[in-house]
Each structure stands twice: as structure tokens, then as C-alpha cells.
Amino acid sequence: MSIRNLDALFRPSAVAVIGASEREGSLGLLVMRNLLQGGFAGPVWPVNPKREFVAGVRAYPAVAALPGVADLAVVCTPASTVPGLIAQLGRAGTRAAVVLSAGLGEPAHPGGPTLRQAALDAARPHLLRVLGPNCVGLLVPGHGLNASFAHTQARAGPLAFVSQSGALATALLDWANERDLGFSHFVSLGDSADVDFGDLLDYLACDASTRAVLMYVESIQAPRKFMSAARAAARNKPVLVVKAGRAPEGARAAASHTGAIAGGDAVFDAAVRRAGMLRVDTLTDLFDAAETLARMKAPHGDRLAIVTNGGGAGVLAADALALGGGCLASLAQGTLAALDAVLPGTWSHGNPVDLIGDAPVTRYIQALDVVLADPGVDALLFMHAPTAVVPSEDIARAVLGRLRDAPRPAFTCWLGGVAVAPARALCREAGIASYDTPEQAVRAFLHRVEFQRNQSALMQAPPSVPPGPGADTVAARAVIDEALRDGQRLLNEPQAKALLAAYGIPVVDTRVVADEAGAVAAADAIGYPVVLKILSPQVSHKSDVGGVALSLKDASQVAAAARAMAERLRQLRPDATLAGYTVQAMVQRPRAHELLVGALCDPLFGPALVFGQGGTSVEVVRDRAVALPPLNVNLARDLVSRTRVAKLLAGYRDRAAVDEAALTRALIQVSQLMCELPEVVELDINPLLADDQGVVALDARVVIAPAAGAAVDRLAIRPYPVELEHRFDWGGQPMLMRPIRPEDEPALREFYAHADPQDLRLRFFMARREVPRSELARYSQIDYDREMTFVALPLGGPDELWGEVRALCDPDNHTAEFAVQVRSGRQGRGLGRYLMQRLIAYLRQRGTRELVGHCLPENTGMTALARQLGFAVDMTHEPGAVWMRLPLQEG
Structure with a gap:
């Protein structure tokens, strides 16, 4: 509710x-x-x-x-x-x-x-x-x-x-x-x-006594509401999740590789990431992570430096970092030289930095100063095992000031029991994160890194239609409609490629033939070498029945391959119909990577995108990452980065890096397809060849079904509604009105900073000098599914906001509460009225029942505007405030 x-x-x-x-x-x-x-x-x-x-x-x-x-x-x-x-x-x-x-x-x-x-x-x-x-x-x-x-x-x-x-x-x-x-x-x-979880997240997000929200989840019953609430809450405070059911029960039967390797738990992971939450494995991790997020500053990257007085402890920490997918910082040559000057000759000469067990206090201080100054270090772990040389408490008193005031996150691990207890206590008093073991410290750091990445994903607001050449939705719709009329649930290869081509994804020209003679004629026309594939509505994975022949060099090879395929199909799949063959030019890009790009429709969170290593062994390798659409360039890059194959795509030895722009563009176009075509329930491009020349889809499978509603209704996250952007003229000044975006936060800060103090008091019901960062983030990073803010900006003029109007709907879309403000010095010329009219029209269209608002009694301009727009204005509804109400739907 x-x-x-x-x-x-x-x-x-x-x-x-x-x-x-x-x-x-x-x-x-x-x-x-x-x-x-x-x-x-x-x-x-x-x-x-x-x-x-x-x-x-x-x-x-x-x-x-x-x-x-x-x-x-x-x-x-x-x-x-x-x-x-x-x-x-x-x-x-x-x-x-x-x-x-x-x-x-x-x-x-x-x-x-x-x-x-x-x-x-x-x-x-x-x-x-x-x-x-x-x-x-x-x-x-x-x-x-x-x-x-x-x-x-x-x-x-x-x-x-x-x-x-x-x-x-x-x-x-x-x-x-x-x-x-x-x-x-x-x-x-x-x-x-x-x-449910959504209600409690909404409530606890605004509760001043709650620093972090911790959840044990078994199932989600209202996923769209859950995502909206989680995204709103995670902008204000950490939201941490343990979910039962991480281990898969087994791959489900599916018509695509995507469906086989991306189970519901992977999609839940993707939802947690996109909502800016953090998922951990155990209940102990849940509380440890809450403490970590409270005490450890946010790192700008994942490169960790380790300074320790014990080589063994350093190795354990480095092992834990590598196994957890973290990155050991490479120390700069200048850093190594500076450490040589202050450390004994027997020091480790690398990261981890082993100070040697006899280190006095000065050695700790000098080494920390050097390592913390290295620009290649994103965070520092300081570890100490007790020795008889210097009491741990003395070392703690000497280094805590530097760790607390360091330009990058610094945290500690005090190994031992009674001997290091005073040092741990000093860390707690100083607000510095401290852990008992190297593994626990590294796990906490990796949680902090992942949380920061998830928060970055939360800030993204991809548009409903990505920039660049638009998709040919008419052609795509024609492919889908024709297949549905014919009773198909699986597009054949030429149909699938036509669908991809309509969305700007490069494909290999494919010709459909009925028989062996047609295959030979098509191959002669295309030019050798060619690829021949079987065409059967009952066979999804052609290679399972030997239905793919590569590098056929002449007509005789094509004819022989066609006869052999037909015979194997009769033997292995007597229930299958031979509908013909497809012929295409053999793509000869020997240094290209075989990738998988896919999509599925999760029963809870709707469409999800899958990326990873492709080829016939995709289910065995299972190198994949999952993300929720819509995607933009940043989210597409993040999706790629979370796979093992990403390191190969960056180039190695004499193999050039793949064309990153072409790859991310293909991912974004698949995302758009899933956002716009509700009939597509599974999609599988395997392989998508990628090299420094670009990408090309060699094979594709698409599962379709009649759609019950609009495409946007099945998305867990509503995209930035680019269709609501609107140009208008205001007193001779060309203007743009559009929904607010996360990147508008600096402009919004300037908008409020420029405001007259009286305007701010009328807007916020109290005197204030500035709007805090947390509040600005909440205002600019909105959930388009439950709220809307329109901003007005001059075109061809200064890069600043001239007005804003916002409405927050309750989750059942019954009532929306509005606020409106026009830039000081631009008031009294009808901009506020225009913004309100556009907001009212938008809310009526989305079915909101009523629009309400409050203002101070002295805000006579607002009450006059409300009356002009048809609001009922009540001066007695609430002491010290004027209540305004406008029914939006008849009856």
C-alpha cells in the first residue's frame, strides 16, 4: 500500500x-x-x-x-x-x-x-x-x-x-x-x-533513528514496489541484504543459452546492484558490513595497499584480495624508492609492504606517509601483530591520526587478543574501521568497493530511447507480428537476425533456402567460403544435431554438408521437421572473441540482460554477468567489467583490444529492444564476434509470446522518459522542459543557492541557508515510477535551472503531493503556471486521482495560482498552513 x-x-x-x-x-x-x-x-x-x-x-x-x-x-x-x-x-x-x-x-x-x-x-x-x-x-x-x-x-x-x-x-x-x-x-x-519490504524501506528511509537497514529476504512479492522503495532508501542510507536460496537448484530447460545460465538468483543480484544496495553472504557479514560502511570512507577504486609488520599476514591478505576479485595496488617507482630510504634492506620491496617485525614507531609512520601519498593506491590496510619491541597501543596512538586524516580510506587489522585489545579500542574511539583477521579486513574492503559501485549504478538514469540512430521499430514489429500470426514461439535464424538488424546490431547477411540445390545456388551467389546451417522449428541449438558446417569451400562441400545434416536430423531428431537451410558468408575474423549477449524475462524483476563468454561451451564456462535494463554507456561498461572475459577484451600480447564503443552500443541496443518489445521473452546472440574492427552477430535465437501489457510495465526500473521532454517559448526565450536527471544535482544546488531567503522559506516552510547534499541527491535522483520532477532550462542561454515542479505519488497512485519554485528574479511571468499545467496533464495521463499541496498563509502568489488552476483552497484545514486539493479524474 x-x-x-x-x-x-x-x-x-x-x-x-x-x-x-x-x-x-x-x-x-x-x-x-x-x-x-x-x-x-x-x-x-x-x-x-x-x-x-x-x-x-x-x-x-x-x-x-x-x-x-x-x-x-x-x-x-x-x-x-x-x-x-x-x-x-x-x-x-x-x-x-x-x-x-x-x-x-x-x-x-x-x-x-x-x-x-x-x-x-x-x-x-x-x-x-x-x-x-x-x-x-x-x-x-x-x-x-x-x-x-x-x-x-x-x-x-x-x-x-x-x-x-x-x-x-x-x-x-x-x-x-x-x-x-x-x-x-x-x-x-x-x-x-x-x-512488506517495500513499505518498510519507504518508512525506514526517512527515520532519523535508523543509520542502516539490514534485511533477511526469502522472497519478494511486489518487485516493482520493492525496487522503487529500495532505490529511494539506498540514496539516504546503506541497505544491506542477505537472501536465502543463492545456490541454484539446477539449470532450467530453456530455448537459449541465456535462459540456462542466468537463474533467478543472478537476477536478484542484478536488482540489488542497480538499487544501490549491498548483498552479503551471511548474517555475520550483514552486521560487519553495516559497521564497515559507517566507519570506512568510500574508495575511488579497488586498488589496495597493505602495510604490515608480518610477512605471513600480508600474504594472507593478498590471497584473500585476489580470491575475492580485488586488486593489489602496484606501487610507483618513486614510492618504492622512498620506502627503500626508510625501511631495512630486507623489506618486501613491493605490495604488501612488510616493515619487518622489529619495526619501531618511526618506521610505521614513515612507511604510511609514503604509501598514502602514492596516487595508484585507492585504499590502505594497516596490519599489526604484537611484538615485544613496541606495545601495540603505542603504535596505535602514533598512527591513528594519519589513518583518520588520510586522503584515501585507511583501515586496520590488529592480529591477536589481549595484547592488541587497547589498540582496537583506540580505533573504535577514532572512528576507524578495525578487524580481527586479514581475511575479515579484506572482505570488508571488498564490500565497501562493491557498495560504492552499486551506488554508482543507482545514480544512472538511462533514457527510454538511447542517443544515436534510432531503431527501426516498424520493421521489428513486422517481424514479431508475422511470427505470432504463424503461431511461432521461436523465431527462425533469419527472422531473429532481421530483428537485431532493425535495432542497429550488425549481423551477417543470411539467405534462406528450401533444399540442397538452393543451398548450392545461394553459396555460389555469396561467394566461398560459406557457412551452412540447418533450419528446423524444433531445433534450437543447431550444433546439438551437427546442424552447422563452417568454411565450406565449394559447391560439392555445400551439397555434401546439406545431405549429411538432413541424415543426422532424421537419426537424432526424428520428430523434427527439416524446413530448409540458411547460407551465409564465412566471417573470417580469427582474432575475434566469441561472446554471448542475451536477455530473459525474470518472473519477478522482468527483463534482465546477460553478457559473457560465448561459444558452444557457454553453459560449462558460465562466465556471465547480469544487469537490469535500461542501460547506458556506464552501465554497459560495468556489465562487461564483471566478467572474466573482460580482461581478454582489453587486449593482451599482440591481440588488440576490442572496439569498446561497438560492444557497449550492441548491449544498449539489446536493452532498448527489451524495453520496447514486450513480446520478446528470451533473446540469445551467440556468438557475437568482437574485435578491434567492431562486432557482428553470427547466430541468434529469440523466443516470443503474445504480450499482455505495455513494454514499460514489465520493467523493474522505469527508464528516463525522454518522450516527456518538451520545447516551448517563454516570452521570446526558447526553453526546454524535461524530467530531472541525476546529473542535474549541481544545477539544482545553484538553483537553491541563488534563491532569495524568503523564497526558500516559502518553499521549505522554514528559513535555511542551503539545501544539504543528501537532500539534493534525493531531489535529483528520482524514481520515475513513483515521482516526477520537471525542470525548465533556457536553450542557448546560461546553463541553469529557471524553474522546477515536482510531484510525489503514493505507491497506490491515489494522491500526489506537489511543490513548485521559480528562480528568483524570473517570477511573476507565468513560468510557474506553465510548469503546473504540464505536471497536472502528466498526472492525469498516468491515472493519479488527486493532486494536493500545502503552503504558508503568506504565500499569496501560490494560493492565487492554485485557484486559477482549479484547486480547492482551504485556509482552515491545518494550523499555520493552506491546504490545496485538485481532483484529477472524473468520478
């Missing part, structure tokens, strides 16, 4: 326990004890028709008998009673309920909806939010709220934890208490009938 009434869930003023009991071991008694022992300041009202007191608190026989409105109710009764109780609570004014009861998957009555659905139907008229059912409950330690049957209380702290598993949640709570970890919120989702 949205975050509506979640305050009643997490910050209630009164709590009712439905099914409160005195029976030992019952949920009703456990919840009562937890609420009373947790320090909740408001009244707790047990509801039990058979008892006068429960846990020493006066009880009430029914919801209607409660002495006031309980913002939150905890329901501990049998499943069959839940829908009726939800209805009673809604009528009584309760706006949130935690349903601990299990078994709501059963029918409410024979042939009727489930008890779960009946409960949701009862809650809907009152906008009553339901957490659960079948959950442990929730804890908000800072509010003294323990509305759960957890076996212990939680400590207050800055981390929010959300889990789908109740058993895991309670075990983790025990583990966290042992380690003195505290929580702002601790939530068990259970079956997520109503409140």
Missing part, C-alpha cells in the same frame, strides 16, 4: 492485546509480558472476555469495551477469528495490527476467500495496516515497544533489521544482544500480507 499509518505500527500511543491470556506459554501472555517489561510508556489494554486481569493489568471483554482508541493491536487469537477482529478494530479507530496467528491460508468459508484475504478486505476500508500474519512481531527499543513473543528484549541502536523468518529473527536477536548490538527497529514480516 504505502507508509500510511505505519506510525501507528511503530509509534503507537496505546496498544491492545487481543487474546491476552494468563496461560503459561501462550502467545497472549508472552506478548503482555514483553510489552510491560519493554518500558512502553502508553497504556496496554488486554482483551479477554473471561478474565478481569491479565498480567496484573485490567482486561476488557471486547474491542468495543476498550477505554480509548488503541493505535496498535496485537492479535494472538485463532486464525478463524482474525477477519472479524480486524473489522472491529478498524471501526474502533485502530490503524495498525500485528497478527501473530498462523493458518490464515485456509478458506474463510467453503468456496470463499482465504482468511488472509478476508482480513485484508476487512482492513481496507479503514486503511488499517497489517503486519504478518504468522510473524514474531516487532520491537522498537527507542520507543520502549516490544509487540512480539521474542524471548528477549532488544537494545536500542542505529540499525533496523527486517526478516521474513521468525525463527532466524529471534536467534539473531539473541546473537546481537551477546555482542551488544542495538536496533532502531526489529521487525518480523511473516507472510507479508500487507506490510
